[in-house]
Amino acid sequence: MSRTKEKILKQSLILFNDQGLDHVSLRSISNALNMSVGNLQYHFKKREDIIHELYFQLVSTIDIAIENSGNTQSKLEEFFETTAAIVNCFYEYRFIFQDFTSVMNQHEAIRTHYQELMKNRKLQFSAFIGSLIKRNLMRKELLPNEYDHLFVRFQILSDFWMSSSLIELEKVAQKEVSMYTEMIHQTIFPYLTETGKEAYLMIQKSI
Amino acid sequence: MSRTKEKILKQSLILFNDQGLDHVSLRSISNALNMSVGNLQYHFKKREDIIHELYFQLVSTIDIAIENSGNTQSKLEEFFETTAAIVNCFYEYRFIFQDFTSVMNQHEAIRTHYQELMKNRKLQFSAFIGSLIKRNLMRKELLPNEYDHLFVRFQILSDFWMSSSLIELEKVAQKEVSMYTEMIHQTIFPYLTETGKEAYLMIQKSI
DNA sequence: AATTATTTAGTACATTTGTACTAATTTATA
DNA sequence: TATAAATTAGTACAAATGTACTAAATAATT
Missing domain, CATH: 1.10.357.10 (Tetracycline Repressor, domain 2)
Structure with a gap:
């Protein structure tokens, strides 16, 4: 698994755990990673x-x-x-x-x-x-x-x-x-x- | 409580129970009752x-x-x-x-x-x-x-x-x-x- | 060095849904 | 009957969000 993919998963877990699944959008994940949503979607369709x-x-x-x-x-x-x-x-x-x-x-x-x-x-x-x-x-x-x-x-x-x-x-x-x-x-x-x-x-x- | 209000509650309960809370929109409730959403909103803001x-x-x-x-x-x-x-x-x-x-x-x-x-x-x-x-x-x-x-x-x-x-x-x-x-x-x-x-x-x- | 593949960014769109607002209609009241 | 109150319908809007798509940038390969 690529380094970026791992970073996304790690950050997603933190946000999901903290704020609950449905308070976390793709945008908030990518923000937290200083990354575009487009990039996020490249790694997770x-x-x-x-x-x-x-x-x-x-x-x-x-x-x-x-x-x-x-x-x-x-x-x-x-x-x-x-x-x-x-x-x-x-x-x-x-x-x-x-x-x-x-x-x-x-x-x-x-x-x-x-x-x-x-x-x-x-x-x-x-x-x-x-x-x-x-x-x-x-x-x-x-x-x-x-x-x-x-x-x-x-x-x-x-x-x-x-x-x-x-x-x-x-x-x-x-x-x-x-x-x-x-x-x-x-x-x-x-x-x-x-x-x-x-x-x-x-x-x-x-x- | 008005008759209409009761009808709305009764129908809502049926739809909620059948389809689950988040699969039932105000529109689907009012449809089931042959009633406008506006009317629904009059009774339940x-x-x-x-x-x-x-x-x-x-x-x-x-x-x-x-x-x-x-x-x-x-x-x-x-x-x-x-x-x-x-x-x-x-x-x-x-x-x-x-x-x-x-x-x-x-x-x-x-x-x-x-x-x-x-x-x-x-x-x-x-x-x-x-x-x-x-x-x-x-x-x-x-x-x-x-x-x-x-x-x-x-x-x-x-x-x-x-x-x-x-x-x-x-x-x-x-x-x-x-x-x-x-x-x-x-x-x-x-x-x-x-x-x-x-x-x-x-x-x-x-x- | 040139070309290809991978990665990243940015924009735009479609959809859903609650709700605000206005006007018409019906019912109640004086 | 005239006026006021209530009910009903219909339209429009705002906000959120997943995702499709395109182009730029970077890395890899030959």
Whole structure:
């Protein structure tokens, strides 16, 4: 990728994150870079292409972060690390989650990719739950679809905590990131066995 | 309120729900009513006013629905009914929740009202949790801020389940409403005591 | 050095949409 | 009935924004 293209992406990310996707026009991006709109368009034929590119940057950032949080001592620790990693990546590319719905509505390619991604994540999640149960860290299902619904809950909370924070507090800063990370972590707690709960409390203390 | 004003609101709600807020212009509303835009503007000086009015219709619809679900046998039943009532009202005014963030960002008066509303809801929620605990239907907190976080979870799930459904399935119909209602109901289950769990299962059977 | 390809700038356009404004028409009132 | 108030229609405008297009400038290549 050309140096200019990288500069455009970097600046776009900053502006998008700061001002929100729909308050940033091509003109404001090119202004911030002392560059003509024509030039911008030479590198990205469509505005959509910039957003598209940034989305896929996020995806690979998450992939890397998840890999790095793989070498943990326990399965539960892995859950803590993975969750925190995802939340942090979301925050880095927060413009996407400040109005997740608009992004997904306006960018079909992104939406399609996301839908596929979620199918995979759901499989991974099920496998993960299974391994927690086998290790006697998590109890079995007591309700129909209980852990399917748990997955849905994780998904909604992950994708929309930032929107919620913005509406409620009209900002998202590091403090909020911590708060919502804890909230998401705690989501799994009441499903844990006594052993699991002890392990949870140990990990929590170590953070 | 004049007959015409009511007609405009009714038609706007239909179009907003069907096509989404930002795919409905004043022109399309007036077309659907065989009415001039000028006339529309006579009744609602700003487009915002229509949305404003519909939002407050929703608010009072919810108030009424909550009152009606007050006369239940048990506290847990009240939870089931109230939750379902809210979800259904949200569905009636789904245009607001199909892109909740945009609505809240673009309508300051609505956002301010919502913020206040949530402060009250949080107090009500805390009181409700307290009464469940006193009745030995719910266990005490085991984690710091556990039930504050539980409230946040309820809030995010309520406000954004529809957005999530739209992104994932590209539609929201009655089937999805049922599914997400169950998901939200189940959120409280793992915090219940044995007595509480039994009561939950009884109520669930009766639905 | 000459030619070709790449990059940059600048202008213009099309479109959408909320809304302001004026005039006509209908309804209410005295 | 005459006058005032209300409702309705129609036109025009302003502002924003993505993008198409052309020409100039710079870099690369032969």
